[in-house]
Amino acid sequence: MSTSPRKPRVFSGMRPSGTATIGNYLGAIRNWVAQQAEYDNLFCIVDLHALDTLTDPNEMRDNIHGLAATMFAAGLDPEIAPLFAQSDVPQHAELTWTLSAVTQFGELSRMTQFKDKTAGKSDAAINSSMFFYPVLMASDILLYDSDLVPVGDDQRQHVELTRDIANRFNARYGETFVVPKADIKEVGARIMSLQEPTKKMSKTDPNVNSFIALSDESDVIKRKIKRAVTDSDARVAASPDKPAVSNLMQIYGILADMSLSEVEDHFAGKGYGPFKAELTDLLVESLAPIHENLRMFAANPDEVTRRLEDGAAKARVLAEAKMSDVNRKTGVGGKLHR
Ligand code: ATP
Ligand code: LTN
DSSP, X not given: OOOOOOXXXXXXXXXXXXXXXXXXXXXXXXXXXXXTTTSEEEEEEOSGGGTTTOOOHHHHHHHHHHHHHHHHHTTOOTTTSOEEEGGGSTHHHHHHHHHHTTSOHHHHHTOHHHHHHHTTOOGXXXXXXXXXXXXXXHHHHHTTTOSEEEOOGGGHHHHHHHHHHHHHHHHHHSSOSOOOEEEOOSSSSOOBOSSOTTSBOOTTOSOGGGOOBTTOOHHHHHHHHHXXXXXXXXXXXXXXXXXXXXXXXXXXXXXXTOOHHHHHHHTTTTOHHHHHHHHHHHHHHHHHHHHHHHHHHHTOHHHHHHHHHHHHHHHHHHHHHXXXXXXXXXXXXXXXXO
């Protein structure tokens, strides 16, 4: 009997810092779902990564469950793509400490997400968890011998750092970690804010008009698209000097399975009014199946809990084995294991 080769391991995570946006969907969730049969997957709701954003425990719990339900509603199949909460597997936090010993202060200081999120803030307003964030993310990825990390463009630098950390640990202690690669698609990897098209769409943006949430109902979508900023001329054309319309065209193109030039041809001579109306209809239509599934999970919240617990049990087996290998390699612990 021939044995089939091991499928590459995919790992990715999402912060339960709010409700998932169309940016999270087009840049991440949609790709996770589309590729799930090809890979040996693990997906994670990275709750420890959201501790500095959420201070209300009820909101934390609601968001974890809401995000899990959204991912299942979007098509994540727990049989082949287990989903779990990061804090249900204590080795994520444990490995973070070990990896901090092979991570340089300078490397963390250079992370653009850290610089962006802390710009203009006083030292007292910056939690050290924001600085340390990429080490926890490296632990998430390296604990599971992940080969591929499907993420949006904003996470490229963090995956690069994860590779450097893995290489450094391997050089010091011997081959321990798989060195992962980022899997970033050409389209959809950077959906921009509907209000400030030079800024990435983000679920924690205080301006709710800047994003479409996957849970938004049709009247909300209609209003948000109507208010979305456009560029000074009235042509539906994609170009670097038309970031607002280019972004809306990108969203349209992915959902309609059309290239940007096909979208441009489709709307030639039509102007923003008809474009926004069609984009609204397309978004409503694309989100309808997700909404239907979300209603099903809302009626059966225990099913979401059960799936998360199952996912954590599977992840724990892998994480325990890896962490014990890491502890053996570094020599910590009282066992004198060699
Ligand atoms: P936050 O506002 O809390 O920073 P976020 O909306 O930026 O959240 P994350 O939870 O940090 O989202 O990211 C989850 C995944 O979604 C990551 O793979 C990230 O790269 C991707 N992603 C986030 N925003 C976008 C976007 N605007 N376009 C494409 N992909 C995105
Ligand atoms: N930092 C990521 C979320 C995240 C992640 C991960 C993504 C945490 N751990 C591991 C991929 C793999 C973000 O999107 N802000």
